[in-house]
Amino acid sequence: MGIVLSRVSNSCRKVSREPANTCPKVSSICNSTDSDYSSITPIRTKVCEPEELLVPALPEKTRVERGYVTPQQVYNLLNAEAGQPALHDPYYILILDCRSAERYKQSHLVTARASVTVIHPELGCLISCVQLQEFSIILLYAEEGCSPVGSVEARADSPGLQHCFFQLSALGMDPVILQGGFSAFHALYPFLCTPHMVLLEPERQTLTIYPSEILEGALYQGSASQAADYRIIKNLHITHVVNATADCPDVFPSTLRYLRLHLSDDAQQDLVEALPLASRFISAALRGEPAGRVLVHCSLGRSRSSALTLAFLMEHRCWSLLHAVRWLKERRACTAPNVNFLRQLLSYEEQLFGSRLTSLDDIRL
Known part of the structure; x- marks a missing residue:
């Protein structure tokens, strides 16, 4: 990315x-x-x-665990514009909600899918690699957490997310994980969370950028x-x-x-x-x-x-x-x-x- x-x-x-x-x-x-x-x-x-005169300074880099992106980065990705709003393109970003079905129905990131509709815990990948490759970005999130990918802590905190991450990686994809999970993003940007499914291009056209x-x-x-x-x-x-x-x-x-x-x-x-x-x-x-x-x-x-x-x-x-x-x-x-x-x-x-x-x-x- x-x-x-x-x-x-x-x-x-x-x-x-x-x-x-x-x-x-x-x-x-x-x-x-x-x-x-x-x-x-x-x-x-x-x-x-x-x-x-001012003395030049450098923007300081912050530490983000490998494979993670911050809520602010996700906000800017969702609102990116290049001629037209990128979010209006159904193949711009694939967001997978790796929480329970109940939590997904309550609220999720706009355009997110329940992860089991793409990566099933038992059946594996439910869509072809060709389809996956059409997405510019694949984003995963759990309820919270930012432990190193693959660590004991991460596997204990969000086993579903870890399964999705390594399954997609094995298919040649390069997924990223939302640091702090849904709770961190919702705390900052509740207006970009919804209980409704927004997947198709006509539905995306109605989204506020x-x-x-x-x-x-x-x-x-x-x-x-x-x-x-x-x-x-x-x-x-x-x-x-x-x-x-x-x-x-x-x-x-x-x-x-x-x-x-x-x-x-x-x-x-x-x-x-x-x-x-x-x-x-x-x-x-x-x-x-x-x-x-x-x-x-x-x-x-x-x-x-x-x-x-x-x-x-x-x-x-x-x-x-x-x-x-x-x-x-x-x-x-x-x-x-x-x-x-x-x-x-x-x-x-x-x-x-x-x-x-x-x-x-x-x-x-």
Whole structure:
């Protein structure tokens, strides 16, 4: 599956430097309903280079047992988009619920099948290897657990899951297991669990596709249509929205705080003011009391929103543009800022760190 596992590094150090002598003047392009930003009006303002340089940090890798994927990874897999939502394809992911039939009927991951309909404890595999090979991903889960695959603990905790895992492996498949099981996933994403069977393509077409989760329980990136869906906003507990579209309205101004950036996805769009404004807005929201949850969106959630998310990850996680791009692509595969935005992000990286750490060839998407 090519999944890279990592977690946020909170260490971000700065080194002092002399303030820049000159500050270019640019036109303001935003307004906001957030009280911290209500003073921003469409007048000419100054954007100065920071007085301190950031020291680059690396995203820290987290330990996940071999054969496992985290609930957050599964969330992003279920909501992956590549032209069209991947979950609408019946051969995108095969999810096997290895719990009892009773627990399956009560609730299960959306599109999951009871494992006995594919791998029977006594009869073995009930569908052909050719059919199995048509699936891009095969995911298994029990009620809970994350012991090493094949260990005594794992065999005792979830014998049905272990049987399925090794049966599929023997058939040449490469299944993965949900870390923490159904209970861990349901605790975070109950809205992606259901008592109903959803298997066929027409049924899948009715499923809601959620924004990608970039920082767990904190930062999301998606499309304008997702930002206008109140069910999505409510289920993800979104409190702040960065609207990077040229003409899509702020849909819930009475209940959410918005930063509106009128941006176009073209070769002429200047991001010199938008990048630090969005970065500051996101940071203030996530550091609030209580901490907020932010959705960054443009029309399709690929180019403009990606540029703003990358700027935040560079400035507030102290990651180079290259590491920020890798992090974002792992969580939102359809990430695709245009070349103009990439060049401006390279300049922003140099402004933050004092030198270019990334080349355009490294990040051309």
